[in-house]
Amino acid sequence: xxxxxxxxxxxxxxxxxxxxxxxxxxxxxxxxxxxxxxxxxxxxxxxxxxxxxxxxxxxxxxxxxxxxxxxxxxxxxxxxxxxxxxxxxxxxxxxxxxxxxxx
Numbered sequence: 001x002x003x004x005x006x007x008x009x010x011x012x013x014x015x016x017x018x019x020x021x022x023x024x025x026x027x028x029x030x031x032x033x034x035x036x037x038x039x040x041x042x043x044x045x046x047x048x049x050x051x052x053x054x055x056x057x058x059x060x061x062x063x064x065x066x067x068x069x070x071x072x073x074x075x076x077x078x079x080x081x082x083x084x085x086x087x088x089x090x091x092x093x094x095x096x097x098x099x100x101x102x103x
Contacts, residue, residue: 024066028057028075039082051083 002008031054038046055076062072 020064021066024057024061024064028054028061028067031057032075032079035079035082047083051079054079 002011031050035047035050035054038050058067058072058075058079061067062069067075
């Protein structure tokens with residue numbers, strides 16, 4: 001048990017952060033299961049919606065530090081392979097890449 005007031009606060013904050021990280025990781029796992037089920041069923045619109053939701057959740061989890069950025073990249077790569085031939089992947093966001101040099 002902490003004896004110092006700041007240590008007590010750090011214990012409370014760490015517990016809150018641990019639960020938040022657990023929520024992020026759990027939602028990623030849940031959405032992954034949903035995507036796998038959608039791929040098995042084979043409905044293209046459901047696969048697209050689940051794919052988009054899962055990638056968004058993975059990016060959020062990595063941005064908040066619940067998972068490492070390399071873990072996020074690996075999970076997204078696995079999802080891409082899962083979806084692969086099953087359904088068309090959503091188009092990438094525009095305006096995020098480098099500008100092309102004029103010839």
